[in-house]
Amino acid sequence: MLVVHHLSHSRSQRILWLLEELDVPYEISFYEREAGSHLAPEALKSVHPLGKSPVITDDGRAVAESGAIVDYIIRRHGAGRLAPLPDSWLYDQYMQWLHYAEGSAALPLIMKGLASYLGEEWRPLKQRIDIELDTHLSYIERSLGERDYLVGNTFSAADVQMSFIGELAALRTDRSRYPNLEAWVGRFQCRPGYQAAIRRGGPYALGG
Ligand SMILES: N[C@@H](CCC(=O)N[C@@H](CS)C(=O)NCC(=O)O)C(=O)O
Known part of the structure; x- marks a missing residue:
């Protein structure tokens, strides 16, 4: 089991x-x-x-x-x-999201949480984290574009893996600046x- x-x-x-x-x-x-x-x-x-x-x-x-x-x-x-068929281009995109969530996108979100313990003298680091955060959230925002889900517009395990990024974003920034991302989170949270x-x-x- x-x-x-x-x-x-x-x-x-x-x-x-x-x-x-x-x-x-x-x-x-x-x-x-x-x-x-x-x-x-x-x-x-x-x-x-x-x-x-x-x-x-x-x-x-x-x-x-x-x-x-x-x-x-x-x-x-x-x-x-x-998941898409393993020999398809969609599968390569799917794999990218599977790795990207924790390999890249999570870093500024986690760093921003930890940096909140640091004082004003760390302002340059905090600004750098905010830039990185925007880079990643903007990328997800553009990727979602007119689609409902990340890969081929069909719900997949890539959406599950990326969900933590979309959810944590609400705690770390004004997520409404990324309306496609915001709508995607609302959509997957409604799933049975x-x-x-x-x-x-x-x-x-x-x-x-
Ligand atoms: N990149 C890892 C992160 C694992 C991780 O840090 N998990 C957190 C929970 S969200 C944890 O276990 N925190 C408790 C701790 O660090 O003691 C993954 O995606 O599995």
Whole structure:
């Protein structure tokens, strides 16, 4: 049985969502963030040395890092759903979004959260982060253009992987400056699979 090691209010929400979209059976092992630090509890390190979420176990083996987990679930349990055909150009675009979410787009969002602890003398760094943030959100905004979803205008696992970026953007900037992105977030949050994942995994509120 596939087990999602689910940290409250975290990126593992999107793994629950993907499994709900695919209707793949799974169990949840719940972990609460530490009071004060909001870090993951030590117990997650017994699943994977990083002690981060998401991490899944399937047939006793652990897979960490959300892009790799999404790819694993699609390949092993997707039965051809929620991803383009592997030999198509759309698949190359799909793969780009899968890597881009955590490899590039997440960085300024995470940095901006951490930089909020720094004083006024760090203003040049904060300005640089804001420029980077706008570069990435503008790119997503343009890519969405007139489309409803990121790859070929069809909902795919790339939208699931990128969802954290769209959601966290609301906390880090005025997201309404990116209307296509804002509409895309509203669209995917209405999906029955997204709602089912919240019912099963518990409340999901990004912060910090
Ligand atoms: N790039 C990793 C990021 C993993 C990560 O940092 N997860 C956060 C939750 S959103 C976490 O586990 N934070 C708790 C901690 O660092 O102790 C992924 O996408 O899986």
